[in-house]
Amino acid sequence: MSVRHALLALLSEGPKYGLQLRQEFEARTGEVWPLNVGQVYTTLQRLERDDLVASDETGDGGPQNRFRITAEGERELATWLRTPPDLSSPPRDELVMKILIALRVPGVDVHEVVQAHRRYLVELMQEWTRLKEYAADRDLGFALVVDAELFRLDSVIRWLDAAEGRIKRAASDPPMDAAAALPKLPRRVGVPR
Amino acid sequence: MSVLELRDVSKVYGEGSSEVNALREVSLVVDAGELVAVMGPSGSGKSTLLTIAGSLEEPTSGEVLVCGAALSGMSRNDRARLRRRSIGYVFQDFNLLAGLTAAENVSLPLELDGTPAKAARVEGIRALDELGLGQRASRYPDELSGGERQRVAIARAVVGDRRVLLADEPSGALDSANGEAVMRLIRSACQRGVAGVVVTHDAQLACWADRVVFLRDGRVVDQTTTPPGPESLLAPSRNL
Numbered sequence: 001m002s003v004r005h006a007l008l009a010l011l012s013e014g015p016k017y018g019l020q021l022r023q024e025f026e027a028r029t030g031e032v033w034p035l036n037v038g039q040v041y042t043t044l045q046r047l048e049r050d051d052l053v054a055s056d057e058t059g060d061g062g063p064q065n066r067f068r069i070t071a072e073g074e075r076e077l078a079t080w081l082r083t084p085p086d087l088s089s090p091p092r093d094e095l096v097m098k099i100l101i102a103l104r105v106p107g108v109d110v111h112e113v114v115q116a117h118r119r120y121l122v123e124l125m126q127e128w129t130r131l132k133e134y135a136a137d138r139d140l141g142f143a144l145v146v147d148a149e150l151f152r153l154d155s156v157i158r159w160l161d162a163a164e165g166r167i168k169r170a171a172s173d174p175p176m177d178a179a180a181a182l183p184k185l186p187r188r189v190g191v192p193r
Numbered sequence: 194m195s196v197l198e199l200r201d202v203s204k205v206y207g208e209g210s211s212e213v214n215a216l217r218e219v220s221l222v223v224d225a226g227e228l229v230a231v232m233g234p235s236g237s238g239k240s241t242l243l244t245i246a247g248s249l250e251e252p253t254s255g256e257v258l259v260c261g262a263a264l265s266g267m268s269r270n271d272r273a274r275l276r277r278r279s280i281g282y283v284f285q286d287f288n289l290l291a292g293l294t295a296a297e298n299v300s301l302p303l304e305l306d307g308t309p310a311k312a313a314r315v316e317g318i319r320a321l322d323e324l325g326l327g328q329r330a331s332r333y334p335d336e337l338s339g340g341e342r343q344r345v346a347i348a349r350a351v352v353g354d355r356r357v358l359l360a361d362e363p364s365g366a367l368d369s370a371n372g373e374a375v376m377r378l379i380r381s382a383c384q385r386g387v388a389g390v391v392v393t394h395d396a397q398l399a400c401w402a403d404r405v406v407f408l409r410d411g412r413v414v415d416q417t418t419t420p421p422g423p424e425s426l427l428a429p430s431r432n433l
Contacts, residue, residue: 111409115407115409115414115415118407118415119407119415119416119417121396122232122396122399122400122405122417123417123418125396125397125400126400126402126405126417128400129397129400129401133377133380133401150397150400151397153396154396154397157396158396161234161394164234165234
């Protein structure tokens, strides 16, 4: 989550004070990402240092200062909005590591390991769904954040389902030795961003 | 209070070398006002569980109780009456009768159970109204969208004094917005006192339930505990 760019986005609407930026940030993100006031002022100081924002008054950067976005800041915001995050390298996912390791540890039932994680994820999704049920109809930003979290958790459950099916099939029909069967394939993917 | 109960229910199809154990000693209790989702991969026994719970099929062994009454002790006619009066079904492909209007589809179970046509129609329109479809009551199924058809099917499933609502992949043919709307309606019906069971492979839909039961190879292998409440997600210490 880029607090830096979120603050630039809020300032693109007009000059604002630090406390005002904090309140608006939390309101626009459905209050899902709390932001402390120190983080707001530290980020504003860095943005000012990089000439992306300017303060209207001379001071110590505290609550009495009002900030506005500069032309350079507007260019930075426009570029950031259109630049996809780097998803080309698989993250070193702890859950994936656990399932891979569970396959190798003697005496471990990998299906039991998969189910423990699946249950935890479904319970988390139940909590997010309750939030959606009670609050999301009244707040578009919050509904978008909750949906993003539900889709993210759902994708992990889908991976667990697929992994469990693949492990089950492999147990009854072991795959060929991949190194012998396939030419060397690139392990990194990516497209120009 | 338990409205639906399965006690050690097993179901075997075929015999000898072609024998398939679809359900193995499954026990499940669903209370009034509770919505339970059953999740599992294809072939795990989800749909079999639902058809046995709804008295559409008999278990090989074990017992099913609806409102405290054991189905095995009932005559065929009594079971049919119980299905008409107390149990509502929602299917993935809606199962509406094409030659009947939305209101006629919804009031049909009441008429079959002896309610005079006029009173049944009033009750059917009231059920459609509750689901926001009052204005579409005189439309035929092919004049309705997929989401509207499923809402008619839900109205048909809860019309009258139904105590149990059983749904098999109720939003499988719908997009995510309509799927969510269907689950909200099913949850809302349960909150009015109906015991609901939804089988689905879709976690986003299962999560509308109070409890999620996991089925694998015909056995209940796990279930969720009661969620602690949504406010826990927004605690300041939460690392997001």
